[in-house]
Amino acid sequence: QVQLVESGGGLVQAGGSLSVSCAASGFTFDSYAMGWFRQAPGKEREFVAAISWGGGTTYYSDSVKGRFTIARDNAKNAVYLQMNSLKPDDTAVYYCAARRLLATKLSRDYDYWGQGTQVTVSS
Numbered sequence: 185q186v187q188l189v190e191s192g193g194g195l196v197q198a199g200g201s202l203s204v205s206c207a208a209s210g211f212t213f214d215s216y217a218m219g220w221f222r223q224a225p226g227k228e229r230e231f232v233a234a235i236s237w238g239g240g241t242t243y244y245s246d247s248v249k250g251r252f253t254i255a256r257d258n259a260k261n262a263v264y265l266q267m268n269s270l271k272p273d274d275t276a277v278y279y280c281a282a283r284r285l286l287a288t289k290l291s292r293d294y295d296y297w298g299q300g301t302q303v304t305v306s307s
Contacts, residue, residue, distance in 0.1 A: 186210035186296045188280050193301030201268045204301055206280030208261045211296065214238070217287035218256055218263040219294060222276035222303075232278070233265060234287035243287060247273075270305045278303050 192204040206218070219234035233254040234243045242254050253266040263280055278301050281294035288294075 186282075188282060188296055188298035190278065190280055190298045190301035193278060193303045195304045195306065196270055198270060198272055198305055198307050200270050200305075201266070202270060202303060203267065204265045204278050204303065206263045206298055208263070208280075208282065211282065213261040213282075214258040216282040216284055216295075218254075219281045219283065219287060219289075220254060220263075220265045221279045221281060221291055222274075223279070223300075224276040227276075229279070229291050231289040231291065234289065235263065236287050237285060241287070243289060245289070267303070270303075272305045272307045274303065275305050276303060277301065 187209045189207045196202045220232040221229050222232050223229040231245050235254045235256050239256050251269045256263040280298045282296040283294045
């Protein structure tokens, strides 16, 4: 069955860095765009970053552009999110998601979701 398993979350001080990973299985990974979304307490889930199935095109929300980097390794069926210059506002549960073929910024477009990993940035 389809599985997306996030890892690498944790607690970091403001200004620090953290990398989260997502391991995929149960579908043809290199035919799917991958996205990262996040949800803070009391807020709606929001788009963070996405990457095309081949890895050649990336998309970022304005709030993370220049600080976060999304990457994928199709040989390992994995997608990564490197987060630098973290701010307390980045505190959220981070989810990876898969969408067949084309990446979008809309959570409703994604077919599969992981369970999420908590990222907490202290001030």
